[in-house]
Amino acid sequence: MGGTSSDTAGSSLRTTPGTTPGTTLRTAIAGVGMIGQVHLDAVRRSGAPVVGVSASTPARAKEAAAALGVGRAFDSSEALVTSDDVDVVHICTPNDAHAGLAELALRAGKHVVCEKPLTTSSATADALAALAADSGLVAAVPFVYRYHPMAAEARARVLDGRAGEVRLVHGHYLQDWLSEPGDTNWRVDAAAGGPSRAFADIGSHWCDLVEWVTGHRIAELTAVSQTVDRTDPAGDGAPVRPDTEDVVQLLFRTDRGATGSVTVSQISPGRKNRLWFEVDGTRTSLAFDQENPESLFVGSRGENAAVLRDPATLSPAAARLSVVPGGHPMGYLDCFAAFVRDVHAAIRAPGAAGGSAADGTGGTFPTFDDAARMVRLTEAVLDSAADRTWKEVS
Ligand SMILES: NC(=O)c1ccc[n+]([C@@H]2O[C@H](COP(=O)([O-])OP(=O)(O)OC[C@H]3O[C@@H](n4cnc5c(N)ncnc54)[C@H](O)[C@@H]3O)[C@@H](O)[C@H]2O)c1
Missing domain, CATH: 3.30.360.10 (Dihydrodipicolinate Reductase; domain 2)
Structure with missing residues (x-):
């Protein structure tokens, strides 16, 4: 992930867009395969507009936008996550694109919902979690089974x-x-x-x-x-x-x-x-x-x-x-809808970024910290399977 570390995180962040109660949360979705369309449904159920989508090519983005009734097809996911016309980005691409897009989005001042695994290496995941924490933006990952x-x-x-x-x-x-x-x-x-x-x-x-x-x-x-x-x-x-x-x-x-x-x-x-x-x-x-x-x-x-x-x-x-x-x-689609509702509530409640306390028992929606932990756990699993020893998880 270019240039992100816990030391430098936040140095080039833009200001959080206005997201006070009642503000329309203009949402765009990068990648509209199986799960991108589930996100689209959940965002629409929350009442927020999906203003744009991107795909693997500009032509596919146009096709998808037309098929899904979305007004704008971005030529690239990079353009989508940095657009001035977007407040919240959902990253639903294959795994290798998550880290780069999430970093760009945070640096552009966007709230981010990024699919799991957050990244494919723990160093990148930890840096991204630090960047998210420094940004004050909501950075969530849909481990949505929590919402059953x-x-x-x-x-x-x-x-x-x-x-x-x-x-x-x-x-x-x-x-x-x-x-x-x-x-x-x-x-x-x-x-x-x-x-x-x-x-x-x-x-x-x-x-x-x-x-x-x-x-x-x-x-x-x-x-x-x-x-x-x-x-x-x-x-x-x-x-x-x-x-x-x-x-x-x-x-x-x-x-x-x-x-x-x-x-x-x-x-x-x-x-x-x-x-x-x-x-x-x-x-x-x-x-x-x-x-x-x-x-x-x-x-x-x-x-x-x-x-x-x-x-x-x-x-x-x-x-x-x-x-x-x-x-x-x-069922499953209801989990996504509830997850998006909590993410939007956190965006609208200053200081609530990093998990909703709406259930009175601490955070429900998983954050980049939770997701980075799962990336570290995954690395421990691979290491243990490779050398057949017990591993501690940091
Ligand atoms: N949270 C969950 O329950 C859940 C469930 C399924 C998938 N996922 C995650 O969602 C992500 C996508 O999985 P999927 O099942 O939807 O895969 P998919 O193959 O159905 O869809 C991915 C889409 O992204 C497109 N794409 C490729 N590169 C792109 C780019 N640079 N920009 C925009 N679009 C691009 C592909 O053409 C494809 O349409 C994965 O990271 C996966 O782990 C999460």
């Missing part, structure tokens, strides 16, 4: 003591979209996706979520990884081994004495987006399944329950995210 009401309910039950002391955290995040020999994507290539694939792409979501739910931090870990051969579509059918991992299995200890494990895979047939975790406390166990997010398993020695999402009965932190009555299923 029943995940927030799990967190509330840990924080208020109903779960007891957390002893054990375990689970998995499984997908199948790379399980066939011919399956590929830009993520498979380390040059575009970064040195870690499965862990950076989805393992980071799981770790961010369980750290947020428990308040524990993964302090030490050991990992094994696996990469399977593919068939190169441009080759003669000979197997090729990608340079990024398909599977990570992780054992860890937290800073507060719990132990845990997680299996992360993108080659598990039939598993589409199976993020599942369980937190076992001294009083109750809490289990959440992202694909069935309307309930939370609460286990105890006496009786087990599936607590249903119902704003009338949930903890305040979960009820505030529960925007329709129970029995009217909510």
Whole structure:
């Protein structure tokens, strides 16, 4: 990341644009593939205008702007993130472009929502987090599973003591979209996706979520990884081994004495987006399944329950995210909408940058600091898998 370090961060920042209550937050989205369109929907639901988009080429940007009903197609993402006509930028490009665009945007005085992984190296992520902190701008990363009401309910039950002391955290995040020999994507290539694939792409979501739910931090870990051969579509059918991992299995200890494990895979047939975790406390166990997010398993020695999402009965932190009555299923798109609402609330509340306290229990939306931590964790995972030793996570 050109020129950014914690020493020099902020030296060439422009002034934060006027974002007092009622100000229209003109939003532009760099990259409108799968997730860029989810961001677009969330921003529109918040009431803010999406004033422009960019794509991999100017022609594609024009096509996308027309298809999505957006007024302006920027010729480049660099032009988009520095435009005087934009207050908030969403960076939804492949991973290798995140750091450069986020730095440009912050230096141009824009609030930034940048997709994960924030960067593909921890030094760059830390520098970017420092730049964001110095800027006073809101810099958020959509680890959006925090916004499932029943995940927030799990967190509330840990924080208020109903779960007891957390002893054990375990689970998995499984997908199948790379399980066939011919399956590929830009993520498979380390040059575009970064040195870690499965862990950076989805393992980071799981770790961010369980750290947020428990308040524990993964302090030490050991990992094994696996990469399977593919068939190169441009080759003669000979197997090729990608340079990024398909599977990570992780054992860890937290800073507060719990132990845990997680299996992360993108080659598990039939598993589409199976993020599942369980937190076992001294009083109750809490289990959440992202694909069935309307309930939370609460286990105890006496009786087990599936607590249903119902704003009338949930903890305040979960009820505030529960925007329709129970029995009217909510899901992934609602998480993004709630995330964007919190980001906008923070932009409009001077001093609130760096996480919303709207749920009364501390920040909900993940910041560049949280995202930089996940990049450091990812590096520890790769290092451990490479030399088969335990690693501390800074
Ligand atoms: N938070 C989440 O839940 C979540 C979910 C999916 C993806 N993501 C992240 O979002 C990012 C994009 O993933 P995706 O699944 O949408 O990928 P995608 O391949 O569907 O879309 C990426 C788009 O960016 C375009 N692009 C490439 N270079 C560009 C540039 N310089 N400027 C503008 N556009 C450019 C591509 O042509 C493509 O249309 C990744 O970093 C990924 O990790 C996050």
